[in-house]
Amino acid sequence: MASTHKAQAQCLSLSSEVATACDRIAEKMSEFAGLVKHFPHGFGPLARDVLDTCQVLFYIEAGLGEASRNDQSLPLDMITVLEKKFRAAQITFRALDHVVVKLLEHETKGAMGRMRRGFGKMFGDNSLERMNAAVNKTREDLKVGALMFQFKLGAEKMESELGIGYIGLASALDGTEFRRQRAESLAASEEKSSAYRGTTRVPSQHRSIDDSHVAMITQSPLPLLPPIPKAELSPHYGHDSSHGDSNGFTSVSDYSHLSPGVKRYTSSSAASSYDGHQSRRATGQEKLSAFEEEIENSTALDELVADVKSRELDSSKVLKPDSEAFGMPRRKPRTNADADRPNVRQVLVSAVRARDHKLLLQLLDRGVSPDTGTEAHALNEAILSHDAESIRMLLLYGVDPNATDKHGVSPLVAAAEKSYLDAAIALVKYGADPNMSVGPEMDSPVSIAAVANNVSFTHLLLMYGGKAKQSLSNGDTLLIGAINKKTPKTLIDLLLNYGADANEKSKEGKSALFQAITSGRADIVTSLIEHGANPNNPGPKHMLWPAIHEPACLQVLLANKADYKKAPGLMELATSINSMEVIKILLKAGVDPNAKKDGVYTPLCTSIRDNRKDIFDLLLRSGADPNAPASEYPCFKCVTHHREHFLPALVAAGGNLNSPKGILETAVTSKNGPALKWLLDQGVDPNDKTPKGHTALTSAIRDNHVGFVDTLLARGANPNIRGEDWPVCMAVHNPDLLTRVLAVLAEPRAFRGVLERAVCANQLESVKLLLAAGVSVEDKNVGVFSPLTSSIRELHKDIFVFLINEGGADVNAPGEHLPIVKALRRCATEAPEVIDMLLEKGADPNKMYRGWNGIMQALENGDADMLKKLAQKSGVDLDVRDEMGRTVTEIAISRRWEEGVDILLAHAK
Incomplete structure (x- = not known):
């Protein structure tokens, strides 16, 4: 035996x-x-x-x-x-x-x-x-x-019990595939062993890893090992939850669900020699009793959390913390057997992810550090999954509440982002820093809570040392970042009561008051002013400017001594945004209705521009000056913007149509026919000139507006008055207009050069009209340019033909030069027929003008055929001399043109 x-x-x-x-x-x-x-x-x-x-x-x-x-x-x-x-x-x-x-x-x-x-x-x-x-x-x-x-x-x-190596390897395998393979293998073994055993086995639970989270998997064909003896459990640790679906620290786990088995952990002592007698292991019921003995002790943190939540966290009152971090319950592991084992921290994180509180307790109680490092952050994992029980265990065993993960996220930041108040209470109780931020691009927990408008969360952090006076990563102050269209007023009062500076500006120069106004929060504006915000402090501009868009905020500012004189142009801005309500508020506060914005724009002209008759009438009733200029005078603004229906009221209020002059010309250039007729009906002089000297008639001619010309001429516009230019000279571009002007023009010959301008305009009809009206065909413009030479220069051949034929122009009468010289210079290659027509009409190439003639020009061109044509037609006068005293023969010899000399000598007179 x-x-x-x-x-x-x-x-x-x-x-x-x-x-x-x-x-x-x-x-x-x-x-x-x-x-x-x-x-x-x-x-x-x-x-x-x-x-x-x-x-x-x-x-x-x-x-x-x-x-x-x-x-x-x-x-x-x-x-x-x-x-x-x-x-x-x-x-x-x-x-x-x-x-x-x-x-x-x-x-x-x-x-x-x-x-x-x-x-x-x-x-x-x-x-x-x-x-x-x-x-x-x-x-x-x-x-x-x-x-x-x-x-x-x-x-x-x-x-049975499973080792830590088993758990780690299972966590590395795909959970779904692993469960499928296990189910198949177990089913096969069940069939093989049924004949051997003769009876059906009772399956029990074992553990696997699913998607990196520890989870219960398929039933094992083998029974589980006995649980850890009661004596091996930590005497300090409280209750444990096997399911992990607790959402708060005040819930108590259901111990009827605890598995009677526990995990196995291999260590260096696991392979030690066996003395033949092991101490009796506790049964599942004994293990459950061991947990129940400490349930009341574990509720200490739950009671603290519940006590904090019972305080007025949703108010703006300043509260003081009721406990310190060093007074919180702590636990020490019973042994450090697994403290240095590889991969054990990953297993601990997997236990947290799976909400396996039993495994988490055993790992912590055997010395595994709750600080699992930045790559896999156990406390952050518990917070993100709202696992209150895991958070409690980690804090009890000394996890660092300020340790960050690889992204720089601290546990309190994670709780703030998830609005997990219970976790935040536990964290600050254990010393988490509500002001800690990692790097300039990360915000502190109190900043995250305040920007999220979470009043209770923010109040908690402020109560435990959070600073209300701090800046966000984007450069805004905490107070500015918290203000938006839906911010609870209680939150702003809370921040102010805890020391936030109502006048502090962001890095861009923006103040909290400016942010509240642009968010349309009159209640917050009131609160800020009550806490010392200066309504006249620019941030970045005077507070009245943004308040123009928010009437309720504007009323609060004006009621609290906001100086509208420091923001000139408010009335014009209110008019520009078409806000009748704001205009009434400003008028009631005493703002001048004539005050200009940027030293230019007046409210009255802006109302005309925007066609706001109601605002226009209100401003006139309130004392707006109908003659105060903006970029334009009010009457002129009515004309240029086609608001002629405003003119009667404006004139009735004292608007002056004759000062400055030129309103008719403005109506013409604005193409505003109704205004033109209304102004003429009011007796405005049709011959008034603008400061630039333009008249309504000349502007109408320039713009080819026949209807306006007829209206003006019918209402007494004088075509003998020069505007931009002489009306008849401008009308040559349009024969229809010229006909109307000539009909009322007593002496068109008085306007020298008008025919030459018609030639330059290439208007043959206008040339004919002017000749019919008695203008001379030889009439020179500025005493130099004749119609004939200009037609040659511009190559207007139809007008040229008309002038030398029906017009009776003298082909030897000089303009800017002799016609034949001009033709040789301009048409020798492009239109030689012009030269031929001049010669046929008797043009003399030997005639001298300003020391030059046609023969000399032919020599200058070096064209033998053209020279021969001229010589044969008119002969060559060898005695004439140019301005340098040279004869035509000497000019040809100086150019060593023997052929030219021969032509000249052969046709000498």
Whole structure:
């Protein structure tokens, strides 16, 4: 019997060693899974087989332990078989450990390691497939032993526990795929073992990881291990919730849902020698009692949270905190056994994400630090999922309430962004800094709460040291950032009561009063002024300017001594935005209706421009000056903007149509016919000139407005009065207008050069009208330019032909030069027929004018054919001399043009 007990104790020790070795391999595989983006071929199936093998080993270890605790002897042959299986499993696990270590080395050694792994793939490295087959065989061999234990002892007496390596590896695998594979494998094993056992097993729960969150998965075919003994639980820790759906710190967990099993944690002590006697483990009911003993102690924080929430956090009163951080309840772990284990912090974060409070408690109680680092921030995870129980546990075990994650988000910032008041209360109770911000681009918790208009949250943070006088990351003050169209007035009063400066400006020079006005919050404007805001302090401009758009705010400002004289032009701005209400408020406050904006614009002219008859009438009744100029005089504004219906009221109020002069000309240029007729009816002089000297008639002619010309001429406009130019000279561009002007013009010949201007305008009809009216065909413009030479210069051939034929122009009468000279210069190449027509009409190329004639011009051009044509037509006078005293022959010789000399001599007179 003694030998059987000794063999059974040795077998139990060996099973513990093998289970620990398997769990350590799972831990290394989980570490590898965390380093790679994609699993190598065969890794996934191998990992799932390792998980299944771990569970079988944990199950057998539990069975051996249960038999030992109950002083139950197992058959010696059964122990011998198990021991052989364990030895074989050890060999398999050593080989598997070697493969996994190689995989880890390839990843941890950087690019060279990955290159070696790549070479292995190229040359057919199938170590993972081989190990998969070996582990699968080991699992199947061991599963027989596990089934023997179940048959011998019964499932109701046994419970299993899972190692930390198992949990870590499960968390690295895809949850959905993992559950599917487990369900299939368990279903298959159930069928295989049903004949052996003869009875159906009662499934119990085991744990896996789903999407990086710890969650309950499919039922295990093996019973769970006994729970941790009561003596191993921390004597300081309170109650625990197994579901994690608590939304506040005041709820109490339902302990009827606690699983009787707990997690297994491998450590260096796990493989220690076994003395053959283990202390009895507590049952599930005993474990539950251990938790219930501390329930009242754990409610201390809940009561503090409830007490803070019962205070008037939704008011603007200044409250003082009722406790300090050093007085809050704290807990210490019973051991530091798992403090330095790799990946244990990731497991703790996974427990928080899954709301697995039981696992979280055990991790913290075994020394795992609640400060999990910036990459995976356990406290922030708990806050983001509104997991009050996890927050409480982490705070009790000393988590740093001000530690930030990799994005610089502190727990209090996370609570503020989620408006999680209960968490914020717990955090500030444990010393979280409401003013802490990481870097210039991050806002503090109190800033986030205030900008979100969360009164209770902001009040809490201010009560626990939050500063109301601080700046946001965008440069606004906290007070400015909190003000918007929907901000509760209580929040602004709260910030002011806690010391916010009502006159402090943002980096852009904006004040809180300006922000309140632009948000249309008259109640906040009132509150700010009551707390010392200066209504005359620009921020960035005088407060009355933005208040023009908010009548209620404007009334508050004016009632509180806002000086409208420091904002000249308010009335014009109010008129420009068409606000009758604001205009009445300003008039009632004594604002001058003639005050100009920017020194230019008057309210009256603005009302005319915008066609606001109601405002126009109100301003005139209130004393607006009908002759006060803006960019234009009011009467002129009516004409230019086609508001002629305002003119009668404006004139009735004293508007002067004759000062300044030129309103008729303005009506013409504005194309305002009704205003033109109304003004003429009022007796305005049609011959008045503008300051630039323009008359209504000349402007109408310039714009080719025949109707206005008829109206003006009919109403007494004088065509002999010069405006922009002489009316008849301007009318040559339009024969219709010229006809009307000539009809009333007594002496058109008095306007020298008018015919030449008609030629330049290329208006043959106007030329004919002027000749018919008695204007001379030789009439020169400015005493130089004759109609004939201008027609040659401009190449107006139809007018040229008319002038030398019907017009009777003298082809030898000089204008700017002799017609033949002008033609040789302008038409020799483009229109030589003009020269021919001049010669036919008797043009003399030998006639001298200003020391030059046609022969000399032909020599200048070097055109032998043209020279010969002129010489043959008129002969050559060899005696005439140019202004330098040279004869035509001398000019040709000086140019060494022998042909030209010959032509000249051959046709000499």
